[in-house]
Amino acid sequence: MSKAVMVVGTTSHAGKSLVTTALCRLLAQQGYRVAPFKGQNMALNAYVTAEGKEMGHAQAVQAWAAKTEPLGAMNPILLKPQGDMTSQVILRGEAVGVTRASDYYQQYFQRGWQAITESLALLQKTFEVIVCEGAGSPAEINLKHRDLTNMRVASHLQAWTLLVVDIDRGGAFAHVVGTLALLEPEERALIKGIVINKFRGQRSLLDSGIEWLESYTGIPVLGVLPYSDIAFPAEDSLSLLERPSRPGPDDLRIGIIRLPRIANFTDFDPLTSEINVCTEFIGLEQSLGNLDAVILPGSKTTLADLQALHHSGMAQEIQAYAAQGGTVLGLCGGYQMLGEVVTDPSGQEGELRAVAGLKLLPLRTQLQGTKLTQQRQALAHYPVPGFRVTGYEIHQGLTEVDSSVPDFFPLFQDQDLGLVNAEQTCWGSYLHGLFDHGPWRRAWLNQLRQRRGLGLLPLVVDNYAQQREKILDQVAELLAQYLNLDPILSYLETKTP
Missing domain, CATH: 3.40.50.300 (P-loop containing nucleotide triphosphate hydrolases)
Structure with a gap:
């Protein structure tokens, strides 16, 4: 026994x-x-x-x-x-x-x-x-x-x-x-x-x-x-307030918006593990500052957090940052927020029925009663074609992409998993665990480093599972x-x- x-x-x-x-x-x-x-x-x-x-x-x-x-x-x-x-x-x-x-x-x-x-x-x-x-x-x-x-x-x-x-x-x-x-x-x-x-x-x-x-x-x-x-994985968002930020001159600075109901921020532990990356969790009352990329993370209450982005002025700041050529990405709920609108006709999250998105990607999301929970394998088209990555989905939103809008392309061979613009400065995905894939992560970081004129990192690197071990x-x-x-x-x- x-x-x-x-x-x-x-x-x-x-x-x-x-x-x-x-x-x-x-x-x-x-x-x-x-x-x-x-x-x-x-x-x-x-x-x-x-x-x-x-x-x-x-x-x-x-x-x-x-x-x-x-x-x-x-x-x-x-x-x-x-x-x-x-x-x-x-x-x-x-x-x-x-x-x-x-x-x-x-x-x-x-x-x-x-x-x-x-x-x-x-x-x-x-x-x-x-x-x-x-x-x-x-x-x-x-x-x-x-x-x-x-x-x-x-x-x-x-x-x-x-x-x-x-x-x-x-x-x-x-x-x-x-x-x-x-x-x-x-x-x-x-x-x-x-x-x-x-x-x-x-x-x-x-x-x-x-x-x-x-x-x-x-x-x-x-x-x-x-x-x-x-660097033990944190269990709740209170731990985010304790994470120090000390970027060096050759470090990438990546800002992660600390939404009121931020979810699955463990997605970003692999970024934190990179020695040339400084991740900062940014409150809605703070300024974005001089960042190499801005991430909208997952959320348990997408509509309420999206409304909080608008009311705080952070939504407008992210839109201005994107208009100036800054890199913006969203994962899961953050991906939904980058679209035209998020609706909740049956009240899955509460009283809000619709909130306008940031309008950076041509997609519309409607929340539904059934939650999708599944592991996925995907063949990436971005940032370098050919990487096969694994992860998992957890969401209640059904997202439809407006295919009539030009210059936007699927992030993966499975078109339901994400979208990227032609300039590769704005993208979003439903795939949690994406950054766990070491070569894919490095390829994306190298894209940011190239824009800064920094040297490129080798793509031969362990996946985060090995680092976690x-x-x-x-x-x-x-x-x-x-x-x-x-x-x-x-x-x-x-x-x-």
Whole structure:
């Protein structure tokens, strides 16, 4: 029978995702068949599995860390916020409705718990170890009765549980003690170790505090992880505010518009990984400045975010930038925004029924009730013909291109995936993961570099999947260096009665 390790945190952003991911890689390296699991995730970064199921992108990364393919069962509930206190509910990889926060418990709690337990049972048939990640804090007393993600899962699995605390925020010891005090006795008994994360400074200065904490709680501190600048994929848009921007004289500057409901910004991690590229997330109140390219990313609420672009003046600034020959591109919802208009006759996103686009591409988009979620392979016509790329689609819009308008061409052999103008300064695509393809990415970056008079980069480069493997190894090495893994391995090696 498979065993379970659970990672919970005293707060959001404590480091649960990093520890969970690193454990997946470390245990896989030990020879275990490992699956990640997060019962319920609230995020706008999503991935589509080979089976066509939508799941949190963070759990897909954890699956790759575990050296296995992402499965919808690894994240049975995904909530995608779309404003006005509402979220789209993805259950077992399928969009099943939209709910208000106040109605979620009544409408989806029982269905959600059934999806969680059945998904766990499915994973237990194939994997030896399930590494589960909690969400937020397990001790939110006003929410515990409806919490599907933390100690309810740990108790169901009788999981060996780690409690992670972010010491960089201050108050770490109080966070740990307070969290433990608010757990039920049977829940507290599952907590087998404490991990202190994001420590800066001299380690010996922490020793007396650790001795007190272990004595007071009776739970060992198994690791103190240093503050790290490893380029670990972010899970939500709050992390975008923390990304520094330090362009060098020969670096490309690429601005990504930080839409109010920005989605799938993990699309741009491959750009961030390039040493000669500086990516900047630009708020609607900011100026574009001197950029080599402007990107409109995906959005969970395309019409509302498009309206926000107009109201803030950013739409007009992007149009002026494009008129001066600047490079503008859009992905998914951003692609829809570059067209003439986006309509929503059935109110899929809310009350807005139509919003004018930026009119940079000759296309019209109508939102529909059915969401398209599928992996795709495509043969590129741009920027260099012949590259075969892979990615995935997640959208509810049906986009029609006005073929009577001259000087616009399909981006790929599959004409439904994107469009580019004759000058190759404006393009858009529905294909998420496009920048993951290393040679394609470099060819596009070289186009920008050529316009700046900069030297060209070699096209022989790894795809981002290989670069991501190196990042996952770095995360695992960090954990292995600073975490005592022996108690976890001893638990896994003990036979279940």
